[in-house]
Amino acid sequence: MLDKPDKRKINFYLIIIFLFFWIILTELLFNGNSIFPSPSLIILSLQDLFSSYDFLLNLISSVSAIYISIFITILIIKIKYPFINNNSRIINYLMQIPKFFFIVPEILIGTLLIYWFRDSYFIKLFYAVFIISIFIYQTILKYDLSKIADKIDAVKSLSVTEEMVRKKITWKFMEPEIFKNLIDNHVYLWSTVIAFEFIQNSDGIGFILRSSLEFNDLAVIISLIILIAIIVYAAEKLLKFINDKYFFWN
Amino acid sequence: MTDLIVIKDLTKTFNQQNGVRKTILKNLSLTIPFYENGNITSIIAPSGAGKSTLLKIISGIEKYDSGNLDFHNSVLKIKPFIPQSNSILPWLSVKENITHWLKLKNEKVSDDKLNQIIGDVGLTNYENYYPQNINSGFQFRIAFARALVFTSKIILIDSAFNNFDLDTRNEIYTMLKFVVDKYRLQIILTTTNIMEAIYLSGKIYLMSKNPAEIFFELKNENKFNELQTMVTSESFKFISQQIQTEFQTHSGITLIHYLD
Numbered sequence: 001m002l003d004k005p006d007k008r009k010i011n012f013y014l015i016i017i018f019l020f021f022w023i024i025l026t027e028l029l030f031n032g033n034s035i036f037p038s039p040s041l042i043i044l045s046l047q048d049l050f051s052s053y054d055f056l057l058n059l060i061s062s063v064s065a066i067y068i069s070i071f072i073t074i075l076i077i078k079i080k081y082p083f084i085n086n087n088s089r090i091i092n093y094l095m096q097i098p099k100f101f102f103i104v105p106e107i108l109i110g111t112l113l114i115y116w117f118r119d120s121y122f123i124k125l126f127y128a129v130f131i132i133s134i135f136i137y138q139t140i141l142k143y144d145l146s147k148i149a150d151k152i153d154a155v156k157s158l159s160v161t162e163e164m165v166r167k168k169i170t171w172k173f174m175e176p177e178i179f180k181n182l183i184d185n186h187v188y189l190w191s192t193v194i195a196f197e198f199i200q201n202s203d204g205i206g207f208i209l210r211s212s213l214e215f216n217d218l219a220v221i222i223s224l225i226i227l228i229a230i231i232v233y234a235a236e237k238l239l240k241f242i243n244d245k246y247f248f249w250n
Numbered sequence: 251m252t253d254l255i256v257i258k259d260l261t262k263t264f265n266q267q268n269g270v271r272k273t274i275l276k277n278l279s280l281t282i283p284f285y286e287n288g289n290i291t292s293i294i295a296p297s298g299a300g301k302s303t304l305l306k307i308i309s310g311i312e313k314y315d316s317g318n319l320d321f322h323n324s325v326l327k328i329k330p331f332i333p334q335s336n337s338i339l340p341w342l343s344v345k346e347n348i349t350h351w352l353k354l355k356n357e358k359v360s361d362d363k364l365n366q367i368i369g370d371v372g373l374t375n376y377e378n379y380y381p382q383n384i385n386s387g388f389q390f391r392i393a394f395a396r397a398l399v400f401t402s403k404i405i406l407i408d409s410a411f412n413n414f415d416l417d418t419r420n421e422i423y424t425m426l427k428f429v430v431d432k433y434r435l436q437i438i439l440t441t442t443n444i445m446e447a448i449y450l451s452g453k454i455y456l457m458s459k460n461p462a463e464i465f466f467e468l469k470n471e472n473k474f475n476e477l478q479t480m481v482t483s484e485s486f487k488f489i490s491q492q493i494q495t496e497f498q499t500h501s502g503i504t505l506i507h508y509l510d
């Protein structure tokens with residue numbers, strides 16, 4: 001087994017080797033090929049990305065749809081969760097509805113939303129909220145309440161109401177799991193929102209991707225992939241930092 | 251009412267996963283006397299007999315199917331239950347864990363009283379620690395202090411010392427005895443541990459399994475000050491033997507009086 005510093009060293013050398021071959025092959029041997037653009041071309045395309053493709057505005061559109069919807073969804077469920085009475089038959093039936101979406105690829109629902117609402121930014125936001133709700137709902141369904149049964153009993157014996165128990169204990173114990181599930185599905189969330197934007201063809205990273213594909217602009221596609229990878233990586237680090245800071249007991 | 255609790259013909263059934271109803275308690279009757287100066291009453295029963303269910307019913311967490319429960323006039327609606335496993339919240343500090351639920355109910359405890367309780371249960375200087383940084387003995391102390399701030403006269407402890415080593419158990423026993431005397435508490439303790447019951451309790455009940463019924467009770471007037479001297483004493487050996495014999499005769503089981 002390799003320890004962490006060794007792995008880092010190996011990764012570093014692999015990147016150096018990749019860069020070396022990339023430069024040699026694309027700048028010197030196969031300059032102007034249509035399979036993989038050279039580094040100099042990609043650097044030039046970055047300028048294009050910002051000026052012709054309005055990268056910043058489109059990035060804001062995607063980023064806000066993803067992260068605002070995370071915030072909104074957690075907030076809505078956090079407020080609603082304590083009042084969901086598990087003993088109510090009607091609520092139990094209603095809670096079964098989202099299970100239908102576990103088996104339908106979300107992008108199909110997204111396509112339907114685009115058909116109905118076309119260019120709306122808010123429908124993208126709604127779509128992201130819908131996907132995140134499914135993630136959270138799955139976590140809530142999977143959560144093993146028997147792990148905290150004793151804690152709940154102890155608090156119930158202090159005449160604490162059912163709503164308060166759900167708000168102050170059950171939800172609090174689920175929160176780190178929900179957040180962890182969101183981090184695990186973070187890249188998937190990006191992918192599905194980009195796919196939505198790609199079909200919607202109105203704004204966002206998916207829109208740039210579609211336009212660059214239409215213009216056969218391979219250099220822009222590659223530079224977009226690199227930029228998005230960096231942004232997603234940084235966002236994931238930030239989410240992990242928030243997770244460690246706010247759910248320190250987990 | 252002069253007794254602490256009078257339970258008559260208590261029956262409790264559960265729905266099992268296969269849909270079949272299982273009877274945990276069937277027509278269980280029990281009268282626990284009220285002790286003016288406080289007391290620990292133990293209920294010894296084998297695992298799975300329904301000890302936790304009984305305590306939860308007394309506490310009001312679980313509903314029962316039929317029967318009657320009456321409490322002494324001094325017993326408040328809140329009857330704190332301390333379960334077998336750790337029941338404190340990891341995101342709150344020791345002090346917050348103790349006062350959290352009281353604050354949520356818009357009730358207050360004075361700083362003096364809080365500090366006194368914290369001192370009495372042995373948590374002084376640990377107020378700002380988080381539960382994950384302290385051992386299970388301290389976690390029990392927090393749960394106990396949380397029960398104490400509710401000024402309830404009765405506290406229900408469900409086999410909470412099973413996972414403690416002997417030193418920790420000894421410290422907790424000493425703390426319990428002190429606090430019961432000081433606050434004149436009525437504690438009902440369920441356990442599988444004969445030694446623990448004899449050391450702590452003035453009154454001991456023996457409960458069988460399938461069906462759960464109280465088949466023997468004894469008054470324990472011995473005051474033991476040290477666990478190590480108790481286990482070598484003749485009176486301990488006598489009571490311990492008596493309990494073993496009763497279990498053997500009634501249920502055909504042998505309980506171990508743990509010393510590990």
